[in-house]
Amino acid sequence: xxxxxxxxxxxxxxxxxxxxxxxxxxxxxxxxxxxxxxxxxxxxxxxxxxxxxxxxxxxxxxxxxxxxxxxxxxxxxxxxxxxxxxxxxxxxxxxxxxxxxxxxxxxxxxxxxxxxxxxxxxxxxxxxxxxxxxxxxxxxxxxxxxxxxxxxxxxxxxxxxxxxxxxxxxxxxxxxxxxxxxxxxxxxxxxxxxxxxxxxxxxxxxxxxxxxxxxxxxxxxxxxxxxxxxxxxxxxxxxxxxxxxxxx
Numbered sequence: 001x002x003x004x005x006x007x008x009x010x011x012x013x014x015x016x017x018x019x020x021x022x023x024x025x026x027x028x029x030x031x032x033x034x035x036x037x038x039x040x041x042x043x044x045x046x047x048x049x050x051x052x053x054x055x056x057x058x059x060x061x062x063x064x065x066x067x068x069x070x071x072x073x074x075x076x077x078x079x080x081x082x083x084x085x086x087x088x089x090x091x092x093x094x095x096x097x098x099x100x101x102x103x104x105x106x107x108x109x110x111x112x113x114x115x116x117x118x119x120x121x122x123x124x125x126x127x128x129x130x131x132x133x134x135x136x137x138x139x140x141x142x143x144x145x146x147x148x149x150x151x152x153x154x155x156x157x158x159x160x161x162x163x164x165x166x167x168x169x170x171x172x173x174x175x176x177x178x179x180x181x182x183x184x185x186x187x188x189x190x191x192x193x194x195x196x197x198x199x200x201x202x203x204x205x206x207x208x209x210x211x212x213x214x215x216x217x218x219x220x221x222x223x224x225x226x227x228x229x230x231x232x233x234x235x236x237x238x239x240x241x242x243x244x245x246x247x248x
Contacts, residue, residue, distance in 0.1 A: 001145065003029045004040060006068060007049040008058060008188060010210035013112035013125065014080045018049045020130050021076070024137025025145070034188060037067030045145055046070065046102060048093060049078035051115065051208070054165045055087030059206055060188050062096065070101035072147045076140065077107040082114030083121035083238050090247075091157025103147035106140050107155055107247040108133075115209045116169060116222070117231045120238045129244055136246050143248060153247035167207040169222045169230065173198040176219035183211035183220060 003022055009015035022029050027045070032038060040046060046068070050057050057079070077093040079086050086109045094104050110129060114120040125133070143149050177198045184192040191204035192211060198219075200211075212220045221227075 001027055002044050003027045003047055004038065004044050005029065005031045005047045005049070006064070007031075007047070008034065008051065008061075008208075009049075010051065010186075010208040011113070011115045011118075011213050013115070014049050014051050014078075017078060017080055017110050017112065017125055017129075017133060018047055020125070020133040021047060021078070021137055024134045025141065035064050035067065039069045040071065040073045040102075042072040042074075042147060044073050045105075046073060046075040046097070047078065048075060048097060049080065050089070050093060051112075052079050052081035052086045052089040053206060053208070054167065055085060055089060055162050056164050057089050057092050057096075058188065058208065059164060061093075065096045065100060068100055070097070070103075073102050074105045074145055074147050074149075075102035077104055078110060079108075080110050080112045082117070083111050083124075083242050084114075088157040088159075088161040091155045091159070092161050094151075094155050095159075104151050105143070105145060105147070105149055105248075106136070106151055107153070108136055109245045111242050111244055114234075114238075116167075116207065117234050119231065119235050121241075132244050132246070139246070139248055151247055155247055169207055169226060170202045170205045171200055171207070171209070171212055171220045172223055173200070174219050174221065176217040178217050178219070180216065182214045182216065186210040186214045 184194040191201040
């Protein structure tokens, strides 16, 4: 069997979760690029992992999912969230996989350092989270990582899914910008023109923070006047540690 990963990881925390799970499953692995299409069969296992944006999957998820097709193919659904809540995101991911011909054999909601307010859940996933992921991998192998062993756990969430809400915080560029264009390359919604990388199309931007993390000059940031008051309030509300959840 071969693992095929489908993931988006602006700040690399989702990637770390996927890496840990794949290491525990100990199978050959292929990573899909963003928006890369593929048709998979029963000899494959899709690991689909996405961050949670306001209780939903990223707005660009479905366009990518439309290019992924399973045929009696097992899949593991993973959402990663910043210690607030994952609400309908995991249910949305499981439903999309099932609609595309996959059999969901397991699912997880994992906590990671918040991508916009990194003082929330700072340093996560940590050693305890990684231990949980390793245990989840062993449990998947024990039950059988194939379409004959579908997940029997119920996933929390509601249908219809909650409305996608746009965040008011959008990255802006300061005078340190080198015009290198790396931010435009990693933007999943083409909100940055490679010819003018110092300008962000706020209508397209989903505040994923990929551009902030990839900038070599630290030139991209959220507007301080809005950001720091919001960070203080959010950090106070979300200071209680939330635990990962596993579904088999």
